[in-house]
Amino acid sequence: YGIDTPQQKELLAAQYDLEAMAKHIGVDTLAFISIDGLYRAVGEEGRDIEMPQYCDACFSGEYPITLVDHEKNPAHQQLSLLDEHK
DSSP states (O other): OOOOOOOGGGOHHHHOOHHHHHHHHTOSOOOOOOHHHHHHHTTOSSOOSSSOSSOOHHHHOOOSSOOGGGSSOGGGTOOOTTSOOO
8 A cells, every 4th residue: 555654553543542642652542533523523414334435444444455564474476576577
């Protein structure tokens, strides 16, 4: 997807609950907007589950294509860019 996001183990939300994250970053309270709230913030009524209006895979985990790096053995399906086409 071409974004420079840390690995999951480096993300606070993957390691801590809200209270622990708040303590870690030194704030009194911490909250996150819901995905529907994000859509309402940009003028939509909410997220269309059947056909999302925007790519929200980073938030929802629902990717429009299979992520080959999440498969158990992606090497057998992916060609090297250095291999010659035969």
